[in-house]
Amino acid sequence: MVAHQELVDRVAAHDGVADAEEARRAIRAVVAALARQLGPEARDALRQRMPASLWSDTGGARTDPAADSGDLARNVGRELDCPPERGLHLVRTVLSEVALSEPDLTDGLAGSLPEELAQWTRDPIGAAGRSDTGASGAPGRIDEETLRAAQTRLPDWEGDTRGLTRSVLLPSDRIPPLLARVDRIGRDLDHSAHHEITDDGIAFTVRTVSVGAVTTLDIELAERIDQAVAEVGSGG
Incomplete structure (x- = not known):
């Protein structure tokens, strides 16, 4: 299981993440958005690997998978009261750090994500190099x-x-x-x-x-x- 403080610290170290508190809130928001899209097996795997202190229990039934990364970006943006462009930056950041910390989750997460975001779980380092995520609040280019x-x-x-x-x-x-x-x-x-x-x-x-x-x-x-x-x- 990924350690709570280690994951928070790694997310907080990224450009465009203000501090540890924003990192913690972003992780909760992204994990909650992901959990609503995952099937039971992938959702259980995610929950088992995430510290209880960072898991936001979404409740309810699984929703339809997002058609594109904009859906997740807007959901996270609404949760964190930030623009969708910033929401996208935080989604990418959290996904990449979860994938680096828990590579066994890669296939389950990627299979439920739009391709624009699936690459951030399959190859987080390469995705970061291919995509300009920009500064805080700036939209990210697609390759x-x-x-x-x-x-x-x-x-x-x-x-x-x-x-x-x-x-x-x-x-x-x-x-x-x-x-x-x-x-x-x-x-x-x-x-x-x-x-x-x-x-x-x-x-x-x-x-x-x-x-x-x-x-x-x-x-x-x-x-x-x-x-x-x-x-x-x-x-x-």
Whole structure:
């Protein structure tokens, strides 16, 4: 079993973690979010390896696995009253230290996580090297491998790790309701897309300007734009 103070100290030593108290709160929040996604066997293994003093009993039934890392980031952010970008940083930090401390948990955790986060349990040192987690509160870039995996779910988006763009063919009378929906999505995520009206519709670009790259939050934004396009295009 990982020692309580050792895990707290290791998490607290990361850039962007204020102190031991924030590390302790982050561990509880991340473990609680994970436990709600794990099956009984993986959940029991996690509980057995975590000190009781750091385990937050989530209660209730297992929820559906998160579609992407943005779901977990927002859950942790709400629990810690911080932005989702910071929540993502803390999720990655805790996952990497749990994996380094208890490598036997790797397969069980990775199998229940979105690929963007599974790599932080399979290869925490390599994941840290491939992904720029930035300073406190800064969103983290995703690497080319993660972007390629995400684009399998986003076939209409083109680009690279610097930005993704989707051109939507749409009658002019459908553009205002689509923009209204995309604006609501931006407010909900606290992260907006750039748009440009074209001759035959509208083009959206997702990119996190503060880091000059595509982040996990941009992937979530693109997925939700796709949903809005489908709804508006069908007359919804």
